Amino acid sequence: MQRWLELPMLLLSVAWIALFVLDEVRGLGPGLQWAVNAIWIVFIVHFVGEFTLAPDKSDYLKRNWLSAIALVLPALRVFRVLRVARFMRAAGWLRSVRLVRVIGTFNRGMRALGRAMRRRGAGYVITLTGVVTLIGAAGMFAFERDSAASGIDSFSDALWWTAMIMTTMGSEQWPQTTAGRVLCVLLSLYAFAVFGYVTAMLASFFVGRDTPPPVASDDAALARLEAQLAALREELAASRQRPG
Known part of the structure; x- marks a missing residue:
């Protein structure tokens, strides 16, 4: 069900x-x-x-x-x-x-994406970050649009501000209302967590690219060793069959 x-x-x-x-x-x-x-x-x-x-x-x-x-x-x-x-x-x-x-x-x-994307990989993090950015921008605009000191006068400004928070770069505008500041803290905590994940993902990607591929000569040496072992087994089997 x-x-x-x-x-x-x-x-x-x-x-x-x-x-x-x-x-x-x-x-x-x-x-x-x-x-x-x-x-x-x-x-x-x-x-x-x-x-x-x-x-x-x-x-x-x-x-x-x-x-x-x-x-x-x-x-x-x-x-x-x-x-x-x-x-x-x-x-x-x-x-x-x-x-x-x-x-x-x-x-x-988060719950909807978690149920739809059971593998919490890069696709899940990217999609969730986009959703958090959109919701956060809407909330920040609703909180700060009546505050002239914040400088967030339109949804595009709020979206840009939230995107800068998501990249941990920050912005010149900062929320002035209590609700906006609480939301800013929550977005910053999420951004730091995602930033660590993205850093680890990029590091593993570049380290994986820099890792040299297995040398072909190693595969050839392993094949020769297996052939020698097979020949040795055949020789031992033949010696056992010879009359004493």
């Missing part, structure tokens, strides 16, 4: 990430908002189904607590209807909620 759901859940996760980025950058119309709500309901049903079938419920929650929080957050859109958003904005809660939503989207992207 789980295998049948892997591809649909992967496609829904990709759609969720794309809609998340679009929502943070430009906002969503009524039709796309309905699509987000529909995907969110499917994720909840899938989570509840896995939780119900899990033999150890507490262990499942320990491994998926971030996914559970990310599924609860969209329900906070009800606050818009209840006119509580103004109070939450004044208390600084909305950015915290949005930060958890960004982290939850990171987590969903």
Whole structure:
């Protein structure tokens, strides 16, 4: 059953990430908002189904607590209807909620790629880094677009800034909001981890290219040795058959 759901859940996760980025950058119309709500309901049903079938419920929650929080957050859109958003904005809660939503989207992207690409090789790291860069840029733009001091005035600026963080080069612009700074730390930690992996991968590639190929004369000498051993066996067998 789980295998049948892997591809649909992967496609829904990709759609969720794309809609998340679009929502943070430009906002969503009524039709796309309905699509987000529909995907969110499917994720909840899938989570509840896995939780119900899990033999150890507490262990499942320990491994998926971030996914559970990310599924609860969209329900906070009800606050818009209840006119509580103004109070939450004044208390600084909305950015915290949005930060958890960004982290939850990171987590969903990593889990979806982990299930789709079981071999955690270079392709997995490159794809995951692209997803993290896109989500991080959308989140950073959402946090910093109202802060004139940060210099991140457009999504292209946020994408460039995030790409520089991913390459550990840094940038002249730095986030000014608390949520933006927390996101910056998380992106930097990921970048350092990936940088070490890429360095090791490139080192193994170049070392492998510099390693001389096996010498043909060694293969020839081994073949001659095997031939001599075979001849020796035949001679021993013939000597045993001779009358004493």
